[in-house]
Amino acid sequence: QQPVQSPQAVILREGEDAVINCSSSKALYSVHWYRQKHGEAPVFLMILLKGGEQKGHDKISASFNEKKQQSSLYLTASQLSYSGTYFCGTETSGGYNKLIFGAGTRLAVHP
Amino acid sequence: GAVVSQHPSRVICKSGTSVKIECRSLDFQATTMFWYRQFPKKSLMLMATSNEGSKATYEQGVEKDKFLINHASLTLSTLTVTSAHPEDSSFYICSARASREQFFGPGTRLTVL
Numbered sequence: 579q580q581p582v583q584s585p586q587a588v589i590l591r592e593g594e595d596a597v598i599n600c601s602s603s604k605a606l607y608s609v610h611w612y613r614q615k616h617g618e619a620p621v622f623l624m625i626l627l628k629g630g631e632q633k634g635h636d637k638i639s640a641s642f643n644e645k646k647q648q649s650s651l652y653l654t655a656s657q658l659s660y661s662g663t664y665f666c667g668t669e670t671s672g673g674y675n676k677l678i679f680g681a682g683t684r685l686a687v688h689p
Numbered sequence: 690g691a692v693v694s695q696h697p698s699r700v701i702c703k704s705g706t707s708v709k710i711e712c713r714s715l716d717f718q719a720t721t722m723f724w725y726r727q728f729p730k731k732s733l734m735l736m737a738t739s740n741e742g743s744k745a746t747y748e749q750g751v752e753k754d755k756f757l758i759n760h761a762s763l764t765l766s767t768l769t770v771t772s773a774h775p776e777d778s779s780f781y782i783c784s785a786r787a788s789r790e791q792f793f794g795p796g797t798r799l800t801v802l
Binding site for chain 1 (some may be wrong): 723732733734738782789790791792793794795796
């Protein structure tokens with residue numbers, strides 16, 4: 579079942595912050611975050627695993643609430659390069675299983 | 690991060706023809722690869738999970754006979770769109786897991802005339 583992302587779209591000025599949320603109706607093993615620019619493939623940003631382990635870029639942070647089956651991606655001091663569509667992908671069990679992606683959040687950062 | 694390549698990046702074909710798309714993991718071995726399809730401004734829709742040495746697992750609603758998947762080696766999976774029609778026009782993206790992370794290829798834009 580597809581996770582739900584919110585908001586659908588965000589418009590920021592450079593330097594502003596944003597939070598993108600992802601929630602699932604199923605118990606999650608991991609949450610993966612990606613950014614996709616127009617016409618390109620998604621680029622890996624971060625993975626958050628059940629139990630607290632996480633791995634990703636230094637300038638991007640995220641949280642994973644296992645009990646609530648929710649994850650949030652925090653974009654601070656946004657830059658123009660942050661523009662794109664952000665997707666969360668959820669995995670409901672371990673063992674290199676498939677990821678199911680949310681509908682995406684479109685982020686536009688303006689000067 | 691790990692590198693996944695895809696070929697071709699763009700293909701235009703006539704209705705009724707078949708098109709093969711290759712997905713390679715360049716610097717790691719991938720026992721499992723995934724094929725996604727994406728329509729403009731839409732999400733990534735999982736089509737199938739490709740398993741090395743065995744049959745692919747297709748998602749509900751995806752026609753197995755239309756989208757043939759072969760995972761012949763630990764670094765190569767292929768997707769063949771058979772008897773393509775205009776409604777098959779889309780952006781097809783493969784991905785592979787390296788450790789816990791999943792990395793995507795650059796995608797193939799298929800246009801069926």
